Amino acid sequence: MAGRFAKLRQRFGIAAPKVSVRTHVPWYLRWLGFAVILAFSAALAAWIYDAGRRFAGFDRSEVVQELSSARSELAKLRDELERLRAVANAADSKVAIERTAQQKLAQQTSTLEQDNARLREELAIFESMLSSDTASAAPLSVLRFKVEPDVLPGEFRYRILLLASGPRRGREFQGRLELAVSLTEAGRSAMMVVPKEGASESSTFRLAFKHFQRIDGIFRVNPKARVASVQARIYEAGSAEPKVTRSVALD
Numbered sequence: 001m002a003g004r005f006a007k008l009r010q011r012f013g014i015a016a017p018k019v020s021v022r023t024h025v026p027w028y029l030r031w032l033g034f035a036v037i038l039a040f041s042a043a044l045a046a047w048i049y050d051a052g053r054r055f056a057g058f059d060r061s062e063v064v065q066e067l068s069s070a071r072s073e074l075a076k077l078r079d080e081l082e083r084l085r086a087v088a089n090a091a092d093s094k095v096a097i098e099r100t101a102q103q104k105l106a107q108q109t110s111t112l113e114q115d116n117a118r119l120r121e122e123l124a125i126f127e128s129m130l131s132s133d134t135a136s137a138a139p140l141s142v143l144r145f146k147v148e149p150d151v152l153p154g155e156f157r158y159r160i161l162l163l164a165s166g167p168r169r170g171r172e173f174q175g176r177l178e179l180a181v182s183l184t185e186a187g188r189s190a191m192m193v194v195p196k197e198g199a200s201e202s203s204t205f206r207l208a209f210k211h212f213q214r215i216d217g218i219f220r221v222n223p224k225a226r227v228a229s230v231q232a233r234i235y236e237a238g239s240a241e242p243k244v245t246r247s248v249a250l251d
Helices: 002-012 027-055 062-132
Strands: 140-148 155-164 173-185 188-194 208-209 212-220 226-236 242-249
Touching: 062 140, 062 212, 140 226, 140 242, 155 173, 155 208, 155 226, 173 212, 208 212
Parallel strands: none
Antiparallel strands: 140 155, 155 212, 173 188, 173 208, 173 226, 226 242
16 A cells, blocks of 8 residues: 555656646648748748848849849940941942932943944935046045954954045945955954855945945954054945955054
């Protein structure tokens, strides 16, 4: 009996071990609290990181602002570049228009000069026809004969002006033109006849006129050949001998 009482006394008495009483907390509340603490810690870490960057001289808002300013400046520069390109294109177009106008003016000037030369030739023809002695004048003459190199190597342009006068005036002359070209090629002298013998005659070489006829054409030789002189031969239809000849030297 005394022993049992001693055990009870040890268990519930002053010397009994201490017992702590805890309130039961559900598991989901524990996880919620843990999440809150974790979020707070993350926010605190972000604030500390941002504060550290600011303290070190780095501000994200300033960087964003500078980036926005740079983009705006780039857009302005692009607009200015497009404007300058438009101005340059307009200037190029203006220069091209002026160049075209100058070329047209040069062509018109050249045409007017040619027309002026043609009118002077015709005036000379009419003066010759009026002043010539009908009885003593030659029935057919070469009033003008000119040969000069053309644009391409080996090409030569010739111009001939034929005049009918004297007893033949008013009567139609029919015949053909032939050119005898004296040239030197590879150290050898040669003679070239235009048009070539047996070739079909071009309308350029056929003659048919009453008062005068102007002939303008081109003949070609080897670009390495050197043309010394050209002789124009005028044949009347049905004749094997030239009616009149005229030579011009190119040396």
